[in-house]
Amino acid sequence: GDSVTQMEGPVTLSEEACLTINCTYTATGYPSLFWYVQYPGEGLQLLLKATKADDKGSNKGFEATYRKETTSFHLEKGSVQVSDSAVYFCALSASKKVELVFGKGTKLTVNP
Amino acid sequence: EPEVTQTPSHQVTQMGQEVILRCVPISNHLYFYWYRQILGQKVEFLVSFYNNEISEKSEIFDDQFSVERPDGSNFTLKIRSTKLEDSAMYFCASSALIVNTEAFFGQGTRLTVV
16 A cells, blocks of 8 residues: 655754655555644644655755655755754655555754 | 644543544635544544545544534544544644645644543
8 A cells, every 4th residue: 555654763963954854655656745744732734745756845945856766755954943843744645545644753853 | 824723632531431522624625634643653544524524534434433524613523432542643634625735734632541
């Protein structure tokens, strides 16, 4: 079945460090790919998305590129801030399906 | 900014009791969902709801679970006889369209069954 695998956390970085959170997927057809973020005490918020191969989603300095050849959608940011501390979830929506399939989530802590 | 709201934020219940988790989706959205996350595990799809009926459900969503939209604003998840393994964070979500679209999530209800 459809699945998402993302790197295990937690990840701890210093402010202004580079961030990469790996995400790979297994799906039939051509899924849409998402990164959701959950800040402490809040719900899941869509961070960025890509709906077809080679699309790049970007928001708040974060980027992820839909790589069909490697079935990956890695999240990157060049310079993290303390306010980026949160749990990040990679997810997919398979063709013609309603549900989102999530990875386990990666907790990021950014220290000043 | 419109948001999905869930109540309560935390519910503790005894095994075998019925619980109702409540959600107010975004007002002009047509599709509603419940997901859950058992501690340390993935966020899992439970059910989707459209036009006053279930459109899809997962294997997790057995006869113990039911959903309802009792009025024009609330969307509820009922667990009839809770088990210890129902302890999880339950997320409600809504979306304007169904396919490849952004789902807006609530902050979750943490259910603890003792």
